[in-house]
Amino acid sequence: MFDIENYFENFVKTNKIFEERNILRPEFVPKILPHRDIQIRKIAEIVACTLKNSKPSNIFLFGKTGTGKTAVINYVKDHLNNQCRNSDIHEPKWVSLNCQQVNTGYRVLARICNDLDPDDPVPIAGWPIDVVFDKLIEKLDTFVHGICFIILDEIDILVKKMAKSHDILYNLARINSRLKHAKVNIIGISNVLNFKNALDPRVLSSLGEEEIVFPAYNANELKEILNQRANSAFQNGALTLEIISLCAALAAKEHGDARKALDLLRKAGELAERRQSPNITPDFVYFAQDDIEKDKMKEYCESLPLQNKTILLSIYSMQKYRSGNAIITGDVYTCYLELQKQIPGLNKLSQRRVSEIIRELDLSGILNAQIKSNGRYGRTKFINLNIPLENLNTFLINDNRLNDLFDYRPRCIESNTTCFKGQKYIKLG
DNA sequence: GATCCACAGGAAATTAAGGGTC
DNA sequence: GACCCTTAATTTCCTGTGGATC
Numbered sequence: 261m262f263d264i265e266n267y268f269e270n271f272v273k274t275n276k277i278f279e280e281r282n283i284l285r286p287e288f289v290p291k292i293l294p295h296r297d298i299q300i301r302k303i304a305e306i307v308a309c310t311l312k313n314s315k316p317s318n319i320f321l322f323g324k325t326g327t328g329k330t331a332v333i334n335y336v337k338d339h340l341n342n343q344c345r346n347s348d349i350h351e352p353k354w355v356s357l358n359c360q361q362v363n364t365g366y367r368v369l370a371r372i373c374n375d376l377d378p379d380d381p382v383p384i385a386g387w388p389i390d391v392v393f394d395k396l397i398e399k400l401d402t403f404v405h406g407i408c409f410i411i412l413d414e415i416d417i418l419v420k421k422m423a424k425s426h427d428i429l430y431n432l433a434r435i436n437s438r439l440k441h442a443k444v445n446i447i448g449i450s451n452v453l454n455f456k457n458a459l460d461p462r463v464l465s466s467l468g469e470e471e472i473v474f475p476a477y478n479a480n481e482l483k484e485i486l487n488q489r490a491n492s493a494f495q496n497g498a499l500t501l502e503i504i505s506l507c508a509a510l511a512a513k514e515h516g517d518a519r520k521a522l523d524l525l526r527k528a529g530e531l532a533e534r535r536q537s538p539n540i541t542p543d544f545v546y547f548a549q550d551d552i553e554k555d556k557m558k559e560y561c562e563s564l565p566l567q568n569k570t571i572l573l574s575i576y577s578m579q580k581y582r583s584g585n586a587i588i589t590g591d592v593y594t595c596y597l598e599l600q601k602q603i604p605g606l607n608k609l610s611q612r613r614v615s616e617i618i619r620e621l622d623l624s625g626i627l628n629a630q631i632k633s634n635g636r637y638g639r640t641k642f643i644n645l646n647i648p649l650e651n652l653n654t655f656l657i658n659d660n661r662l663n664d665l666f667d668y669r670p671r672c673i674e675s676n677t678t679c680f681k682g683q684k685y686i687k688l689g
Numbered sequence: 690g691a692t693c694c695a696c697a698g699g700a701a702a703t704t705a706a707g708g709g710t711c
Numbered sequence: 712g713a714c715c716c717t718t719a720a721t722t723t724c725c726t727g728t729g730g731a732t733c
Binding site: 384387388609636 | 722723
Binding site: 383384386387388588589615616631633634636637638639640641 | 692693694695696697698706707708709710
């Protein structure tokens with residue numbers, strides 16, 4: 261039996277690992293941002309005219325996840341606000357929104373309105389979009405004295421999702437011509453480097469007046485970033501330079517993501533703390549890496565809608581009971597129909613939709629769906645799960661609606677098989 | 690070289706839901 | 712209550728694909 265009293269007693273007695281763990285969190289803005297001098301300088305040069313009450317150019321920031329785009333903007337924002345206070349100038353208003361959450365044109369406008377004036381909120385739906393736009397103009401002129409910076413993080417998601425967003429962005433970029441007192445500056449942030457190509461040329465010429473690219477960090481740069489944070493985040497002797505190098509090297513392998521490197525270091529520290537170890541060893545870093553991956557997948561699976569879970573369960577069942585057969589879209593659909601009939605209240609989806617969901621699952625990394633042509637036997641996706649069956653079982657088992665179906669043996673798997681290049685496949689159709 | 694298969698995936702249409710105004 | 716607006720999810724329709732087979 262677990263001796264909880266003894267555990268707590270030892271926990272207090274053992275050396276502390278962390279001095280201040282929040283320093284390792286992504287939202288923390290340090291006093292110095294290593295290796296981002298060029299970007300800070302460029303942005304500072306662009307926004308400096310705010311101090312003379314002029315409107316800066318709109319800016320596009322490009323760079324992969326964890327390359328410091330948001331941190332740099334927050335850094336410049338803090339310093340610009342400080343200077344305004346010192347010079348007795350109106351502080352600019354900053355409205356920041358993430359287009360992954362606020363992902364339609366209507367909601368973007370509504371969200372900016374509500375940020376400016378929470379006492380008179382725009383409803384989440386119902387108004388014609390031009391009415392919301394007029395409301396925004398009214399609120400900007402009422403509540404903003406000077407410049408209003410609108411930061412649209414992950415702007416590519418907004419554009420990709422709705423063709424109409426081009427019009428919203430175009431109007432937003434030209435809103436200044438309709439404003440009497442306030443001035444608006446748009447800062448678009450995108451993780452997709454070639455996102456510009458997808459933009460309407462009108463929007464691009466209005467929004468992309470200045471472009472700044474954030475290159476990925478290399479292992480040495482990540483090492484320096486981690487070292488800087490670790491000095492204040494950890495107790496003396498809690499970790500060695502070897503641990504920092506290891507975290508930096510593992511994160512550098514994945515596109516130089518500083519956020520991931522910091523996460524890895526923090527998680528390794530937390531594991532060492534839980535095991536009551538006096539310091540962080542390489543094993544804790546590897547365990548942390550596994551944990552982060554597993555947590556990510558678990559969270560993803562648990563948050564899926566029931567339809568997606570059922571399709572995932574169909575692939576699970578086919579992979580569990582198949583005997584060397586490939587799993588293809590048509591058979592997943594047949595199996596899905598078998599399972600769907602056994603789940604009360606679950607509507608039947610069309611094959612087109614199921615194919616779309618398989619594509620979404622493929623993009624998430626939980627499975628691999630490769631399109632192959634079988635010649636006159638058609639062209640389809642060959643599907644394989646990317647995670648062990650027992651892990652997927654653990655991730656989905658908490659959903660009571662699927663509980664009885666984990667041992668379900670698909671009837672379609674018993675059907676005839678066909679041979680292709682010496683390999684056994686389930687017969688199509 | 691033409692044909693065929695089993696989809697893939699784009700585009701438009703439909704449906705339902707949440708909310709508004711008059 | 713009728714009607715309008717936006718949005719999300721899904722269906723329907725359609726064209727395209729690519730390699731085996733005829």
